[in-house]
Amino acid sequence: MGSGVLIIEDEAVFAKNVKRYLERNQDYEVHVAGTAREGLRQLDDFAPDLVLLDLNLPDRHGFEVLQAVRERDASIKVIVITAHGGVQVAVEAMKAGAYDFLSKPVALDALKLLVDKALGQERLEERLSYYRRREADASGLAQIRGSSPAIEQMRRRVAQLLEAERRMSDNELPAVLIHGETGTGKELVARAIHFDGVRSRQPFVELNCAAIPSHLLESELFGHERGAFTDARERKLGLVEAAHGGTLFLDEIGDLEPAVQVKLLKLLEDRTVRRVGSVRDRKIDVRFITATHRALEDLIQAGQFRSDLYYRLRVVAIEVPPLRERGRDILDLAEHFLSVHRQRYQKTELRFSERAHQSLMQHAWPGNVRELKNVIEQAVLTTVTPQIDAGDLLLPQVGAAALRDGGDHSSVQTTPQAGGGATLGEVERQMIASAVERCGGNVTRAARVLGISRDTLRYKIEKLGLRHAARPEQDAE
Secondary structure, three states, X not given: OOEEEEEEOOOHHHHHXXXXXXXXXXXXXXXXXXXXXXXXXXXXXXXXOEEEEEOEOOOOEHHHHHHHHHHHOOOOEEEEEEOOOOHHXXXXXXXOOOOEEEEOOOOHHHHHHHHXXXXXXXXXXXXXXXXXXXXXXXXXHHHOOOOOHHHHHHHHHHHHXXXXXXXXXXXXXXXXXXXXXXXXXXXXXXXXXXXXXOOOOOOEEEEEOOOOOHHHHHHHHHOEOOOOOXXXXXXXXXXXXXXXXXXXXXXXXXXXXXXXXXXXXXXXXXXXXXXXXXOOOEEOOOEEEEEEOOOHHHHHHOOOOOHHHHHHHOOEEEEOOOHHHOOOHHHHXXXXXXXXXXXXXXXXXXXXXXXHHHHXXXXXXXXXXXXXXXXXXXXXXXXXXXXXXXXXXXXXXXXXXXXXXXXXXXXXXXXXXXXXXXXXXXXXXXXXXXXXXXXXXXXXXHHHHHOOOHHHHHXXXXXXXXXXXXXXXXXXX
């Protein structure tokens, strides 16, 4: 059986026909109650997903039953059915919390479609609720890892902000500007502010302003009406309206075009939004969090960013420290990413060597936490031994003699294997060459290590000019 449906109806023949029709394809388990009292008893015992409720019951009026259902479990959908009612009764039923309203005589196929729609919406709401809970569990201050003084200071600042906001009115929450280098985790900080804050149950909507072409950004933010431009074949809700009641997070705010900056400033000042092609403003309630890796003060001096918008966005400023200033947080984060990826790729015995630890601490991490995460993942993918050594990290390495001495390596010159500025093609070529070499030229084993098919690896070997590394005679096990 699927979802549960409770019919509270005193016309026995009608109730029997509805029950038989709904159960025909075993989509639903259906119970019937002939009185309000029996219906409310079954509400507790049967715990239905949906109630079909007649308003004219022998012992109580249907509106009283509707109120009782809503009080016991507001998630239960209620479809009101009556033989005596018009528009006014339907309006009252909807105001009282009914999902929909039907007048008798009722076509059974139309009733089935309405039940399907109501329960489909309930399942959608349950899935949305699940994903929101999962998103909330993966966010928050507790998810910001590290214990260095720099990260502790930032964490205290966020906690102070959240504490202050609990004493504010919900519509007075200040705009927050998060600044930090690329890859430091600015989005994680924004999520902590939202999901640990007073709007945690409301939407968290994010947009990377640098990831969308400027001519599409305005429509993405503010929405558009049908026919507003050539490809606007239907009305589209913008992200600002989608975030109503919650938080709008705009990453890389320094990349906003001047025309969009003007509209965003108006939005901040008036709390209204106008879709592209519309003549009507709509009131919205949105909390703004923005982030950037650029120095907005320099952009203001260069005439590329509005100073009035800057001061509107920077009511509270939070600085996210770069990874190079976080000391042994580097190793803590590396161990965390190793734990995640060795489970993902089923290499549960994999560990860092001491030389790998030293290499991790020596690197400058220009890409910050994002670079560290990617370095660890590629090392897990390509390492064929139970231990990740310094060379497996594809980072600039200190001299072997200095590592053996175990001394201070801060002044040791490095020989780059894959620098922070390496292109994606260069990194891919080095990963494939390393995997093939470590597998003794065996393409089958190297493909397994890289997590791709042998044919795909052969294609890439040909494309990258690495045929000399693969040995055909060892291409089978």
